[in-house]
Amino acid sequence: MFWKFDLHTTSHIDTLLEKEDVTLTEVMDEDDVLQECKAQNHKLVDFLLRPQCMEDLVTFITQEPSTDVEEKVKYKYPNISCELLTSDVSQINDRLGEDEKLLMKLYSFLQNEPPLNPLLASFFSKVLSILIGRKPEQIVDFLRKQEDFVDLMIKHIGTSAIMDLLLRMLTCIEPQQLRQDVLNWLNEEKVIQRLVEMIQPSQDEDRHSNASQSLCEIIRLSRDQMFQVQGSSEPDPLLSTLEKQETVEQLLSNIFDKEKNESAIVSVIQILLTLFETRRPAFEGHMECPPGMSHPSFSVNHSILEAVRPRLKDFHQLLLEPPKKNMMKTTWGVLDPPVGNTRLNVVRLVASLLQSNTHSINTELINLNTLGVILDMYFKYIWNNFLHIQVEICTAMILAMPPAPIDIQPDTEAEHVKESILIKHLFQKCQFIQRIIDAWSSNEKEQAEGGRRRGYMGHLTRIANSIVHNCDKGPNGPQIQQLISELPAEDREKWESFISGQLADTNKRNTVDLVSNNTNMKNSKAFRFVFIIPFDRISDINFSLNTNESANIALFEARCKEKIQQFEDAGSDEDDIWDEKDVTFAPEAQRRPSSGSTDSEESTDSEEEDVKRDQFEASNPSNDDRMEVDTDCDGWLGTSVASPAASAPSDCGSSKAEEEASSSEHRSITETVINGSMKETVSLTVDAKTETAVFKRFENHLHTKELRFRLMVMRVVPVPVGIL
Template sequence: MFWKLASLSASSPVDSILDKENYTLEELLDEEEIIQECKALNSRLIHFLRDKAQVEQLLRYVVEEPLEEDDADSKRAFKYPFVSCEIFTCEIEVILKTLVEEDKLMDLLFSFLEPSRPHSALLAGYFGKVVICLMIRKTAALMNYIKGHQNVFSQLVDLIGITSIMEVLVRLVGADDHVYPNFPDVMQYLADSDLLEMIVDKLSQSSPPEVQANAAETLCAITQNAPSALATKLSSPGFVSRIFGHATEDSHSKSGIVHSLTVCISLLDSRRSAASSYFFNSFRGQHMFESPAPVSQETIGAMLPKLGDMLMLLSVASDSKILPTTYGELRPPLGKHRLKIVEFIAVLLKSGNEAAGKELASSGTIKRILELFFEYPYNNALHHQVESVILSCLENTSETMINHILKDCNLISKILSSDKDSVLSGDNLPTVAATGKKPPRVGYVGHITRLWNKLVQLSGTSVLIKASLEENSEWKDWQSSVLQERNTVENVYRWACGQYCCFSFLIVTLYSRHAYKSNATCRRPTTLQDRTRDSDEEDRDYDVKDYKN
């Protein structure tokens, strides 16, 4: 017996409108089920929406702000633009075909970029979604339109401070052959244009911080897609010098330093910038686990002339800022720009370029970075980068770098003395302990322990490191007492916590037929009675050999 359900057989509200003799686009946009009907490929609805007049009206809702008399109409300001954008992003072939085959419609779409137009974040998001949809589904038609309208690039770059517009540029320059069928041709065309020059110019100190940040994000997207014609052009000495110049042209612009060095770091190690990218989970993420392309020596060579300027930027003498903290004060705080400089130097040293290492050593930059390690004892992000710098020097094939970090920087004596006196002192500028409180322990002891263990490990293969350790009279006593004891305590494989629980669980799993004999519950006392109760029977252990049969 079958039940007839009227609710299942009734037509949708969209079909009811389409059955009328006269109806408008707005009536359809008012219906909640219109997006569902588009995705279900309702033939009558699609036939209506594919008409040029309807596509034009949908575009106007996407790119045009409502008139003053329409401001009170929330549908015109919010609902119609949203639904119109969703109709385009349903990726219906005939609707997109109508759009890309009519130059007037494409002109209307990209009229949103005109400088005289308002650019609200809401409509910018809808515009970006429609363009990205065309980029994926109608690549050839879109690129042909852009080639015939060169001003599109400059208009996009001028609005790069809007995140939605920046995403369009990121998709344009950071796409791969999975998105563009003719990927090499598209990348070559972009490289031949002046798009890259315009984006790099946005890193200048005259640009607002949000513009610099989005320009850096776009350039990092290019490096993450290497090798390509656009990435090759960006890593050329001329462009590297321009980017590096923006980082050092004005020491007062902290934002310019941070974002310019972010691009330089991405040129040296694209995977590092991808991990912190806003679009980490986008289609570009598939390159994350591929082997990075080797860094060109010309790319690094273009950075060398400005490396000496980094030492001046690391100075805190002229900075009068004071930051109160729970443990005292920072006079001044390290700042994001100095941390970014240290990160850049760590990545540069990891590249293994001998000329860069010698330049950093001769300018005193490595020595200054080591001083920052002890001056800011609670900045773990700094400690992580400085540890990387030290390890790069110790593992370097050049004896010059090993001698510099051990002799010139006096590494062993510094970490020995800091480990012995591991409490924050009152005159340890720029980190000042609070008065009237017990000074806390410094926060880099774990990093020092790892460095000690690395020195011991490398002393087995490096004569220089072994000789430096043996020259220090305090080293042997400290190693046999403090370091050995600390390694024993921190060896998690020797910890006894949880072993009985795991052992009992293994018994129950392997010998379930004898599970009633074993107490496999990892039970912790929760009350005083639990702690004092005699529970020998419950806690009795069993020998595995008893269950072999």
């Protein structure tokens, strides 16, 4: 009934703006000023478009607040000013983007000395970014007129907001031709070379990180753009500059020809890794051939590899002598020295170089024995899983990828391509098999003495499985088999015993069977029911009975009578639907199949068991309203209640059960119900006149959960026939 009330309220801003001497700060103090601006309140927008107001808004986001202002409100007005200027109101965008005086005031923020205020830098970057998106021609034209723009961007690259602004210029400028013009302009200004120059030991860590991230994003954005814009006539000039051999050589010279600096080294490796990811592999160290190796389009610019190859010895030396790291105490011991970020990234670089599968690179790594050093680190640093996964990737790729092609004449020495020199080096020089067996045995010995399982054992399991897999099915299978056969007899026997014993047992433990292997459980129809089911679908419940004696028939009747009170209305004047009604068992001729089970599993064997499966059915309406019991021998407890008009044949004659039940007024029956390995003995006394039964249960190794399960099933079934 909200339309009865007038919920429209006039903003207090409208009243405030009617004052002749209202100030910008008074308006900005209003709680709903941003909402009203985004809703394009005409009075408010007209007020903000006043020249003095626009100038003040820009001033707020480009000048440091007064130091005597309380800290919690110090950046209140700069923040609100930024939000108002970026509220995407077309009139504000037009005024700001076309007024060169305002643009110069905004641009002056870059002319401050570093470091810039990071909060104000974020406001400045946000405002200029939205202008680049909304008024690209005007903003690009303005920036190109500023001769020091690129210099200032590089100067402040240590401020993340400025890095974001640079990347925004590469991604948010449309149309395509204007973007290409911007790329050409930035390339002419040598933005790539200037960013490369930032990554050297003399610069601080923030500059290293942001310059590296900028170059990485330029690579990715440029490549993505190349795939999206097919048939582009002009290549990306920034990417072309980055992929030049002299550019990569300059990067490597910055970190190797000067003092060692971990931040600079890691930043350069990040750039190299990005240059190598022309197709980003999703490989995570599994036995399968790494993605990318199966794609012919995967390739690395040859000039990059040529620049890196002479520096492999320097990267190898970093593994042996990384930048000095302080001793690190851990919960399990002392690391002196720890792995460190430098060595971890060098291993990542080796993994990427291996994926390029270049003969000259592979040969250099073998000559340096870089793989042997990496394996030494793997077994030494038993808790560093970042290292372990990279080593696993290296070994899995070596085992899975085909031999590297060699630049030879087609008619000479072609047979040399057939074998992988990396695999030969791994098995012979690095003693790959022996080290796996020794590490496994050493771990088992420590665990037997009460020690902890080593942290690399999971990866070692997958490495061993990778050897087995590639030995049987990989492209290098014959070579791997040959190398294993050439092992000393003792080592070969140990390996064969290991893969058939310890490795097989570990794989078995690691395999999770989501489906029970219990034959009785699979074949039993006792579990084919829905625990929670709407009341109007009771007729769809389908159970089976696992006994063939009449005791269960009487037991079921007794449970029905015992539970009938749950369905009665204590204060009802209606006749009791159960009064004067005999509970008997329909003859075979009056049965029909039920409407079927709702369980999806029923379809798997329903065709085979249609002849054997029976359900509880209501008797023919021409007879008394009665319930019947199916004594199917394939299940241990089951029922299906259908409409009273149904009738169908039965396998196990219930008429005999009726005769036996009426032969005497009292009869005691003892029945043992078996479900798999569990037994339950039921003692039942039936009074034929009163149609009552008293029963007792004697459990033999019967779990409480199983008993509760059976009782729950019995409680689901007894539904008054009259409401079905």
